[in-house]
Amino acid sequence: MLQWHAVESSAISHIGYDDGRLFIRFESSSTYIYFAVPQSVFHDFQAADSKGRFFDRRIRDRYRYQQLHDEYHLVCSNSHLWKGG
Numbered sequence: 632m633l634q635w636h637a638v639e640s641s642a643i644s645h646i647g648y649d650d651g652r653l654f655i656r657f658e659s660s661s662t663y664i665y666f667a668v669p670q671s672v673f674h675d676f677q678a679a680d681s682k683g684r685f686f687d688r689r690i691r692d693r694y695r696y697q698q699l700h701d702e703y704h705l706v707c708s709n710s711h712l713w714k715g716g
Contacts, residue, residue, distance in 0.1 A: 640682035648673040653690070665694040 633649040640658075647654040653668040653676070672689060679685035 636677065638677075638682050642683040643686065646673070646676060646682075653694070655686070655690075662699040663696050664699065665690060665696045668694050 633647045633654060635645045635647040635654070635656075637645055642658055643655060644658050645654075645656040648668070648670065651667055651670075653665040653673055654662065655665065656662045668690070675689070676682065676685050
């Protein structure tokens with residue numbers, strides 16, 4: 632089950648991981664899913680001093696991704712993702 636984690640970053644607000652999928656919610660409110668990401672990368676991401684730098688060096692352009700569009704709503708406080716209208 633997807634668990635969201637608030638992070639301290641000027642660019643990223645929350646990260647989550649579920650079954651090889653890395654979820655990133657940016658401060659701009661855009662949310663992306665990155666596919667086939669090893670769990671070790673997620674753990675390293677959580678531990679990184681700079682989330683933005685880690686994203687740029689270890690995630691961006693390395694994994695297939697998809698942006699979640701307006702029909703999806705992120706509910707960080709409830710730690711899950713739901714499709715709603």
